[in-house]
Amino acid sequence: MRALSIQQLHKTYKNGFEALNDIQLEVEQGDFFALLGPNGAGKSTTIGIITSLITKTSGRIQVFDADLDTDRELAKSYIGLVPQEFNFNGFEQVKHILITQAGYYGVPAKEAETHADELLKKLGLWDKRHSSARALSGGMKRRLMIARALVHQPKLLILDEPTAGVDIELRRSMWTFLRDINRQGTTIILTTHYLEEAENLCRNIAIIDKGQIIENTDMKSLLNRLDRETFVLDLKQPLTDLSALADLCCHQVDSTTLEIELCRSESLNSLFNRLSECGIEVASMKNKANRLEELFLTLVESSETQQ
Amino acid sequence: MRVARHQQHWIAFSTIVTREVRRFLRIWAQTLLPPAITMTLYFIIFGNLIGARIGDMGGFSYIEYIAPGIIMMAVINNAYANVASSFFSAKFQNHIEELIVAPVPNYVILAGYVAGGTARGLFVGLIVTVVALFFTHLPVQNLLLTFSVVLLSAILFALGGFINAIYARSFDEISIIPTFILTPLTYLGGVFYSISLLPDFWQHVSMLNPVLYMVNAFRYGLLGASDINLWLAFGIIVLFIAALSWYALHLLDKGTGLRK
Numbered sequence: 001m002r003a004l005s006i007q008q009l010h011k012t013y014k015n016g017f018e019a020l021n022d023i024q025l026e027v028e029q030g031d032f033f034a035l036l037g038p039n040g041a042g043k044s045t046t047i048g049i050i051t052s053l054i055t056k057t058s059g060r061i062q063v064f065d066a067d068l069d070t071d072r073e074l075a076k077s078y079i080g081l082v083p084q085e086f087n088f089n090g091f092e093q094v095k096h097i098l099i100t101q102a103g104y105y106g107v108p109a110k111e112a113e114t115h116a117d118e119l120l121k122k123l124g125l126w127d128k129r130h131s132s133a134r135a136l137s138g139g140m141k142r143r144l145m146i147a148r149a150l151v152h153q154p155k156l157l158i159l160d161e162p163t164a165g166v167d168i169e170l171r172r173s174m175w176t177f178l179r180d181i182n183r184q185g186t187t188i189i190l191t192t193h194y195l196e197e198a199e200n201l202c203r204n205i206a207i208i209d210k211g212q213i214i215e216n217t218d219m220k221s222l223l224n225r226l227d228r229e230t231f232v233l234d235l236k237q238p239l240t241d242l243s244a245l246a247d248l249c250c251h252q253v254d255s256t257t258l259e260i261e262l263c264r265s266e267s268l269n270s271l272f273n274r275l276s277e278c279g280i281e282v283a284s285m286k287n288k289a290n291r292l293e294e295l296f297l298t299l300v301e302s303s304e305t306q307q
Numbered sequence: 308m309r310v311a312r313h314q315q316h317w318i319a320f321s322t323i324v325t326r327e328v329r330r331f332l333r334i335w336a337q338t339l340l341p342p343a344i345t346m347t348l349y350f351i352i353f354g355n356l357i358g359a360r361i362g363d364m365g366g367f368s369y370i371e372y373i374a375p376g377i378i379m380m381a382v383i384n385n386a387y388a389n390v391a392s393s394f395f396s397a398k399f400q401n402h403i404e405e406l407i408v409a410p411v412p413n414y415v416i417l418a419g420y421v422a423g424g425t426a427r428g429l430f431v432g433l434i435v436t437v438v439a440l441f442f443t444h445l446p447v448q449n450l451l452l453t454f455s456v457v458l459l460s461a462i463l464f465a466l467g468g469f470i471n472a473i474y475a476r477s478f479d480e481i482s483i484i485p486t487f488i489l490t491p492l493t494y495l496g497g498v499f500y501s502i503s504l505l506p507d508f509w510q511h512v513s514m515l516n517p518v519l520y521m522v523n524a525f526r527y528g529l530l531g532a533s534d535i536n537l538w539l540a541f542g543i544i545v546l547f548i549a550a551l552s553w554y555a556l557h558l559l560d561k562g563t564g565l566r567k
Binding site for chain 1: 400409
């Protein structure tokens, strides 16, 4: 079954700006799906239309087969949204926010309280349950938004840049939490600017640019398309002469840092053999950019060239 | 556990009402205390000090005559202000999105906010009634009539506050209507005088003021005296409620001020 089906979606704002142009997108039940794109590409407009915050110009959206136009309430009941900006009432108590949200979805009070308590404990907010939301730290506010989106147990969770401005430790713990709920059956759609996050979490991906889907495939096939990777090597001793490596595509950043670009056909073993032959010892190595990031930039740049 | 759709709507409605009541009780110093103080001053100044020199009006002492109007004024202002400020704050802080995203039909959103505003109107009305009893005697001629008029008037002005909040783009815009329309209508709506004191022309102009019908119907329920026909008063209140409900729902369906 499809968790989300978008057909021929168009959105033109009153000022004439065409935000979405014929979006077609399908997300299977149980998927962990990334919707990526540069700023202003149309990600948030797409999410806004799916969640009824923005009115579409034309097109059709179905959530678990419920049509958003003809069976609006059922379609909405399947969705949980974690928006980009904090949008809870800062003066309300944390637990009240969750129980109120569950009430909007018609969850009976006792059940709502049980779900709220479970989520508050799982997301490390239990001790703050009686605090007003504005007193929470930034990371806690992010977790509160996730708890609020899950309190009615949605089948489809949409996260619009959920880890923006969150420190790495919290981001990793949120990844673990999201992987768990996805494993338990919740379909997840994620937009993020941290491409490492998308690469780590998502199985399928769509890239949107200038209101159009320019790529829609599974993460593995997309990453397989990457034909070159750049590695940054930290050397044990300063390198004075680069001539021995003239046939390699490399660039010396400073005396102990070397950047080498490799084709997919070349192996790392042969590179290291070559470096050993030249008496170059490598202390550590890393990718210059995240693999998905390199692909993303290539795809967006080529889409811009075509236009 | 899945519940039937009508039960879901009921839960959503009671959730909105609970949140609204919790809100005005939490900020009681801004919502409940000021009308109690203001209306006490009205009773002291207009009722005791000036009223004693005015003498009778419509066969009642002046303070007895104005008490129903002052109670009604508090109900109207608070029902209006509650919905206008709460709904606009929800828009301003974006937490209205919680409701828009949820499967809550527009009529439930409207009913929930209006019920919250009505609750505050009635609560403040009760406080002001208790204050009034320190200054005068309030004989209740018809309890059912008195309660239905005050309830319908609170509903009507809560609807007005809701429409104001939908259109408002700043906090200034939720104070324009109360300042320039609501206050003049209330003061000219027969709270402090009987329209029989006015020249014919101004009596006819006063008949166009909906607040006049509410104040007089309420006064009739308490004192048994009114400047206007009671059924006409009920008819006008119900007509306004129907018209404003339709318009508010129309605005919600269009997403005015809520959806891009």
